[in-house]
Amino acid sequence: MPIKTQSLDATSDGIAAAADILRAGGLVGFPTETVYGLGGDARNDTAVARIFEAKARPQFNPLIVHVPDLQTAQSYAAFNDQALALAAAFWPGPLTLVLPLNPDAGLSPLVTAGLDTVAIRVPAHPTARALLRAFGGPLAAPSANPSGRISPTRADHVHAGLSGRIEGVLDDGPCVVGVESTILGLDGAPTLLRPGGLPHEAIEAALGIPLSLGGDSNKPTAPGQLASHYAPNAGVRLAVTTPQHQEVWVGFGPDCQGAPLTLSPSGDLIEAAANLFHTLRLADALAAQTGQGGIAFAPIPETGLGRAINDRLRRAAAPRD
Known part of the structure; x- marks a missing residue:
């Protein structure tokens, strides 16, 4: 019950x-x-x-x-x-x-x-x-x-x-x-x-x-190590500078004009981290509403908080069982 x-x-x-x-x-x-x-x-x-x-x-x-x-x-x-x-x-x-x-x-x-x-x-x-x-x-x-x-x-x-x-x-x-x-x-x-x-x-x-x-997705020693994690319903592609016609593009920085969503319009990693999961939910809902085929994220630098953001996005994009 x-x-x-x-x-x-x-x-x-x-x-x-x-x-x-x-x-x-x-x-x-x-x-x-x-x-x-x-x-x-x-x-x-x-x-x-x-x-x-x-x-x-x-x-x-x-x-x-x-x-x-x-x-x-x-x-x-x-x-x-x-x-x-x-x-x-x-x-x-x-x-x-x-x-x-x-x-x-x-x-x-x-x-x-x-x-x-x-x-x-x-x-x-x-x-x-x-x-x-x-x-x-x-x-x-x-x-x-x-x-x-x-x-x-x-x-x-x-x-x-x-x-x-x-x-x-x-x-x-x-x-x-x-x-x-x-x-x-x-x-x-x-x-x-x-x-x-x-x-x-x-x-x-x-x-x-x-x-x-370190970290082992098959035998985790700490949380957050599973290969597929943080997954939306739609498929996810990463480091996309030119999205496909059927994708919801999530931008980062000022060079993503036309993206319906962005993690940070100025390219601020602190802002992007704070927005990540809520924006992923919004993108997933938009993909479902429009019948679009997936979610495409613009490139995120692999420095500072960018490393954590990319880690979450790679797991969101990983093949699912």
């Missing part, structure tokens, strides 16, 4: 109601600076299992644990000097660290997909932080959308994908960053597992060393 999904405002009463839902083992979509997350008590096996069920997410794909501060994070994961330095530099913010799991962490094994590491971060969004404080525990929170589909950056995106499957959605407007957090593996040499809202160049500058590249 479908669940009645409540719409909750980001007021003290709405946050308190969301925390009550979470304490009862329910699920709540909530805003972070990156995308909306689907929160459940990371210590509660049933709540975490319901996250996988609501999203139809493969259980071999680990989840990110959200906590309010570094001190809380240290109760779940082992921090070395590099991890402490990065936490001091970039938390709260869009950086997830994959660290050795403390033996007495008390997290559901479903959160870590049975691995001996945990992905953990401290979000910067004030409503996310208020919810974590009100709840008083760690939240497992992947993106609040059906698995493999376009990530949500607004509350109505969450309702569109998950209404009837979760108890509530806490609405605090559009997300500022617009792409998921950068994931860095620190259980060995620093390894970029997923580009995201914190440019990898900033991490390299903080550590003083280049990052290794």
Whole structure:
């Protein structure tokens, strides 16, 4: 039987109601600076299992644990000097660290997909932080959308994908960053597992060393590594300067006159990241309305946030099962 999904405002009463839902083992979509997350008590096996069920997410794909501060994070994961330095530099913010799991962490094994590491971060969004404080525990929170589909950056995106499957959605407007957090593996040499809202160049500058590249789409060690992900209904082509007649063209920069949609008319990567998933939804809807054959994205530079944008677009364009 479908669940009645409540719409909750980001007021003290709405946050308190969301925390009550979470304490009862329910699920709540909530805003972070990156995308909306689907929160459940990371210590509660049933709540975490319901996250996988609501999203139809493969259980071999680990989840990110959200906590309010570094001190809380240290109760779940082992921090070395590099991890402490990065936490001091970039938390709260869009950086997830994959660290050795403390033996007495008390997290559901479903959160870590049975691995001996945990992905953990401290979000910067004030409503996310208020919810974590009100709840008083760690939240497992992947993106609040059906698995493999376009990530949500607004509350109505969450309702569109998950209404009837979760108890509530806490609405605090559009997300500022617009792409998921950068994931860095620190259980060995620093390894970029997923580009995201914190440019990898900033991490390299903080550590003083280049990052290794990692990630396995067949056996993920962190979220966001599946080959096909963020997929609209329409097919996607990338780096298109001349779209085909039957394609919806999404521009970037001033050289895309005639494009009905754009990630950033000025070519600003911060603006493009914030607009990415909402624009992908608009393009998908336009392709369906007009009967056009697909979506074509203009080239995006592979620097700064462009690396995260291109990562999401490559997964959106990947062959689907």
